[in-house]
Amino acid sequence: MAAHEQPREDRPPDRGGDDDVDEVTRAVLTASRLLVAVSARSLAAVEDRVTLPQFRLLVVLSTNSNAKLVTLADRLGVNPSTAMRMLDRLIAAGLAEREVNPANRRETVLRVTPEGRRLVDDVTAGRRREIAAIVERLAPEQRTALIDALTAFTVAGGEPPVPGDGSDGYPLGWTSDLPAHHDV
Amino acid sequence: MAAHEQPREDRPPDRGGDDDVDEVTRAVLTASRLLVAVSARSLAAVEDRVTLPQFRLLVVLSTNSNAKLVTLADRLGVNPSTAMRMLDRLIAAGLAEREVNPANRRETVLRVTPEGRRLVDDVTAGRRREIAAIVERLAPEQRTALIDALTAFTVAGGEPPVPGDGSDGYPLGWTSDLPAHHDV
DNA sequence: ATGCAAACGTTGCACAGTCCAAATGTTTGT
DNA sequence: ACAAACATTTGGACTGTGCAACGTTTGCAT
Numbered sequence: 001m002a003a004h005e006q007p008r009e010d011r012p013p014d015r016g017g018d019d020d021v022d023e024v025t026r027a028v029l030t031a032s033r034l035l036v037a038v039s040a041r042s043l044a045a046v047e048d049r050v051t052l053p054q055f056r057l058l059v060v061l062s063t064n065s066n067a068k069l070v071t072l073a074d075r076l077g078v079n080p081s082t083a084m085r086m087l088d089r090l091i092a093a094g095l096a097e098r099e100v101n102p103a104n105r106r107e108t109v110l111r112v113t114p115e116g117r118r119l120v121d122d123v124t125a126g127r128r129r130e131i132a133a134i135v136e137r138l139a140p141e142q143r144t145a146l147i148d149a150l151t152a153f154t155v156a157g158g159e160p161p162v163p164g165d166g167s168d169g170y171p172l173g174w175t176s177d178l179p180a181h182h183d184v
Numbered sequence: 185m186a187a188h189e190q191p192r193e194d195r196p197p198d199r200g201g202d203d204d205v206d207e208v209t210r211a212v213l214t215a216s217r218l219l220v221a222v223s224a225r226s227l228a229a230v231e232d233r234v235t236l237p238q239f240r241l242l243v244v245l246s247t248n249s250n251a252k253l254v255t256l257a258d259r260l261g262v263n264p265s266t267a268m269r270m271l272d273r274l275i276a277a278g279l280a281e282r283e284v285n286p287a288n289r290r291e292t293v294l295r296v297t298p299e300g301r302r303l304v305d306d307v308t309a310g311r312r313r314e315i316a317a318i319v320e321r322l323a324p325e326q327r328t329a330l331i332d333a334l335t336a337f338t339v340a341g342g343e344p345p346v347p348g349d350g351s352d353g354y355p356l357g358w359t360s361d362l363p364a365h366h367d368v
Numbered sequence: 369a370t371g372c373a374a375a376c377g378t379t380g381c382a383c384a385g386t387c388c389a390a391a392t393g394t395t396t397g398t
Numbered sequence: 399a400c401a402a403a404c405a406t407t408t409g410g411a412c413t414g415t416g417c418a419a420c421g422t423t424t425g426c427a428t
Contacts (some may be wrong), residue, residue: 079417
C-alpha cells in the first residue's frame with residue numbers, strides 16, 4: 001500500500017508509530033464491518049415492505065414531521081422530484097400523508113402515518129437491541145473502556161459526541177441504510 | 185479523555201445495568217455516524233466518474249480478479265443480469281474488461297483495468313488516510329485502548345477480528361458505499 | 369396596486385440499478 | 399447422444415435519480 005509515498009518520513013519520536021496507527025485503523029475498519037452488518041440485518045426485516053431509499057425517507061420524515069417537500073428533499077440530499085415520487089409511493093402504501101399547507105398554499109405538509117412510524121420504530125429498536133446484545137456480552141470494565149475509546153475517537157473525528165440524540169434515543173443519523181452494500 | 189461526564193447523576197454501583205448498556209450503545213451509534221461520514225467523504229471524490237453501485241462492483245472485482253459473472257453477482261448480492269449491465273457500463277468506461285474463458289467457454293473472465301484499479305485504490309487509500317488522521321490525534325494510550333475496546337466489541341459481535349484482511353490492508357469489506365445515506 | 373421575481377410542487381424525459389423470466393450457448397453425466 | 403446443469407445474455411417492468419420546464423402562490427418594490 002505504498003502506492004504513493006506521502007513524505008511521511010519525518011516521524012516524531014512519539015511511540016505511536018505508523019504501525020500503531022495502522023493497527024488502530026484496521027481495528028476501526030473491522031468494527032465498521034460489524035456495524036454495517038448489524039444495520040443490514042435490522043433492515044432486512046422491512047425490505048420487502050419498502051425499498052431502502054423509501055425507508056430512509058420515512059426515517060427522515062419521522063424526525064421532521066410536517067416538513068415540506070423541498071426541506072425533505074434537502075435532508076435526504078436528493079432532488080425534489082425524486083422525493084416527490086418516492087412520497088407518491090409511500091403515500092400509496094399508506095405510510096405517509098400529503099396535504100396542502102393552508103397557511104401557505106404553495107407548500108405541502110408531509111407526515112408519516114402511524115403505520116409508517118411503527119415501521120421505523122421497529123427497525124431502529126431492532127438495531128439498538130442488536131448492539132445492546134453485543135454490548136451485554138462485554139464485561140463492565142470493557143463497556144466503560146469502549147465508551148471512553150469511542151468517545152475519544154468520535155471527538156477526534158470532529159463530530160459532536162452524542163449531540164441531542166433525539167431525546168429517547170431515536171434514529172438520528174448514520175447507517176440504517178447500507179443494504180446490500182456490505183463490501184466495497 | 186473521560187468525555188462522558190454525562191449528567192448520569194449517580195454512577196450506580198450496579199455497573200453493568202441497563203443504563204450502562206444504553207450509554208455504550210449510544211457511543212457506538214455515534215461513532216458509526218462518524219465512520220459513515222468518513223466513508224461518504226472519501227467516496228465523493230469519484231462519484232462523478234462512476235455511480236456508487238459501479239464503484240462497489242469495481243471494489244469487489246479488484247479483490248476477485250478473473251472472476252466470472254455469476255461469482256461476481258453473488259458477491260455483490262445482486263442478480264447476474266444486474267451485474268451484467270453494470271459491467272457493460274464499466275467496460276464502456278474503460279474501467280473493466282470482459283473476455284471469454286478459453287478453458288470453459290460458457291464462462292467469461294472479468295477483470296478490472298489498471299485505470300479501474302487506480303480509481304479503487306485512490307478511494308480506499310483516502311479512507312484509510314482519513315481514519316488514520318483521526319487516530320493520529322489520539323494519544324498513544326488512547327490508541328491501544330481503542331484497539332482493545334474495538335477488538336472486544338468485534339469479538340462479542342461474532343465477526344472474526346481482522347480475518348485475512350486482504351494482505352496489505354485493503355478494502356475487504358464494509359461501507360465504502362453509504363453514499364448520500366448518512367441519515368436513516 | 370400592480371407587477372415581477374422567487375419559491376414550491378409537479379410533471380416530462382432520460383438513464384442507472386434491480387429483479388424475474390426466458391432465450392441462447394456450453395459442459396457434463398449417464 | 400441426450401438431457402440436465404450451468405453461464406451469459408436479452409426483454410420487460412419498476413424504482414431511484416437528476417435536470418429542465420410549467421403553473422401556482424407569495425413576497426416585495428415600485
